[in-house]
Amino acid sequence: MKTDKIKEILQAIAASGLDEVNIETESLKLHVKRNSSTTYVESVVSKPVEVFSLPTAPASPVVSEIAESKKTEKATLVEAPAKNTVAVKSPMIGTFYRSSSPDSPVFVNVGDVIQKGKVVCIIEAMKLFNEIESEVSGRVVKVLVENASPVEYDQELFLVEPI
Amino acid sequence: MWVWKKTMFSNTLFIGKKILRLASCASTNDFAAEVLSQNPHENGTLIITESQTQGRGQRGNIWEAESGKNLTFSVIFQPDSLLASDHFRLNMAVCLAIYDFLILFLEKNKVKIKWSNDIYFEDRKLGGVLIENTISEQKIRHSIIGIGLNINQLSFENPKAVSLTTLTNTAYNLENLLEKLGENLEKRILQIRQQNATLRAEYLQNLYWYQETHFFRIGNQEISGQILGIDQTGNLALQINQKIRYFSFKEIVFIK
Numbered sequence: 001m002k003t004d005k006i007k008e009i010l011q012a013i014a015a016s017g018l019d020e021v022n023i024e025t026e027s028l029k030l031h032v033k034r035n036s037s038t039t040y041v042e043s044v045v046s047k048p049v050e051v052f053s054l055p056t057a058p059a060s061p062v063v064s065e066i067a068e069s070k071k072t073e074k075a076t077l078v079e080a081p082a083k084n085t086v087a088v089k090s091p092m093i094g095t096f097y098r099s100s101s102p103d104s105p106v107f108v109n110v111g112d113v114i115q116k117g118k119v120v121c122i123i124e125a126m127k128l129f130n131e132i133e134s135e136v137s138g139r140v141v142k143v144l145v146e147n148a149s150p151v152e153y154d155q156e157l158f159l160v161e162p163i
Numbered sequence: 164m165w166v167w168k169k170t171m172f173s174n175t176l177f178i179g180k181k182i183l184r185l186a187s188c189a190s191t192n193d194f195a196a197e198v199l200s201q202n203p204h205e206n207g208t209l210i211i212t213e214s215q216t217q218g219r220g221q222r223g224n225i226w227e228a229e230s231g232k233n234l235t236f237s238v239i240f241q242p243d244s245l246l247a248s249d250h251f252r253l254n255m256a257v258c259l260a261i262y263d264f265l266i267l268f269l270e271k272n273k274v275k276i277k278w279s280n281d282i283y284f285e286d287r288k289l290g291g292v293l294i295e296n297t298i299s300e301q302k303i304r305h306s307i308i309g310i311g312l313n314i315n316q317l318s319f320e321n322p323k324a325v326s327l328t329t330l331t332n333t334a335y336n337l338e339n340l341l342e343k344l345g346e347n348l349e350k351r352i353l354q355i356r357q358q359n360a361t362l363r364a365e366y367l368q369n370l371y372w373y374q375e376t377h378f379f380r381i382g383n384q385e386i387s388g389q390i391l392g393i394d395q396t397g398n399l400a401l402q403i404n405q406k407i408r409y410f411s412f413k414e415i416v417f418i419k
Contacts, residue, residue, distance in 0.1 A: 091247035126279040126397040133299040
């Protein structure tokens with residue numbers, strides 16, 4: 001996927017007024033979120049990239065589905081200086097969950113002081129559930145990924161300020 | 164209440180050297196997590212219950228209610244140094260262990276692993292697997308392997324469910340079956356780290372609908388496709404209209 005092609009898509013999305021768009025083709029996964037730093041492009045298959053055409057109607061069902069969970073999530077996302085922080089990263093590709101079930105409390109919130117070994121989230125992949133423990137002790141200063149969204153290997157999930 | 168003769172398995176190295184038997188519990192996986200929170204060293208400990216009241220990972224729990232007839236248990240596995248990214252190898256190993264066990268009683272080419280972790284006989288479900296890992300510093304610190312297998316139950320509300328008894332017209336001694344399954348499990352688990360082990364090839368060889376053309380629901384559409392394999396992380400590779408597409412578990416439903 002060429003950079004200018006991505007730019008073109010991003011501009012088209014910007015003009016559309018949508019908050020969040022997921023586009024998926026054989027060669028590419030594009031997940032764009034407005035007012036958020038998570039914009040990433042992932043190549044799905046390692047073969048010559050095919051000509052990519054923007055669907056005339058972006059995946060609107062997906063947008064509305066995610067929009068709801070985003071609202072509740074927003075409140076916990078607090079801007080914090082990125083100084084002296086350590087990132088908790090995803091050890092695998094999967095889906096990020098902040099609690100063990102939809103009606104359970106989240107494992108950690110911004111501001112919580114956690115010990116090394118504290119479970120901070122679950123990454124689910126292919127019906128396998130992986131509880132992720134923090135590798136550092138400190139204060140959670142930022143949650144970088146929204147609940148139930150896909151994460152990549154090594155993607156930063158939380159920022160922790162060591163104490 | 165079951166009467167058990169043995170307190171532990173005889174022919175294994177670590178699996179089932181400690182067995183906890185519960186008349187009833189919500190979920191053996193949850194109980195295993197509780198055991199681990201009390202004692203961090205429980206490699207191979209097996210927790211089995213006659214009646215699991217809130218078994219997870221399975222839809223239509225109705226038949227689960229018939230207590231004392233089936234195998235519902237969890238095994239704690241504490242690998243020495245297994246990368247988190249290898250977790251699908253663990254899943255393949257567990258599914259193959261159940262396959263190895265079932266073909267002792269059933270026709271070999273009719274027992275299938277339905278991606279990613281269900282066990283089928285032809286088009287009916289015999290059992291399933293639910294693995295929960297705890298990851299620390301990129302490695303699997305411990306894994307709770309939950310297994311449910313329909314054994315002596317005679318009837319099911321769900322027409323897609325089946326048991327070993329209904330397939331073979333034989334009633335089984337659950338204690339003996341559990342020990343045999345534990346041995347199969349250990350054998351396969353020990354293969355996870357062997358790079359020359361053929362886990363992936365064998366998993367594919369016994370995969371339900373492998374290289375057959377079937378219908379799948381993808382998004383709102385029913386699409387015809389053929390299962391080509393799985394990628395490193397366990398995504399299902401499907402050939403659809405001469406193109407290869409990869410799907411994670413939530414993105415695709417098997418139709419017919």
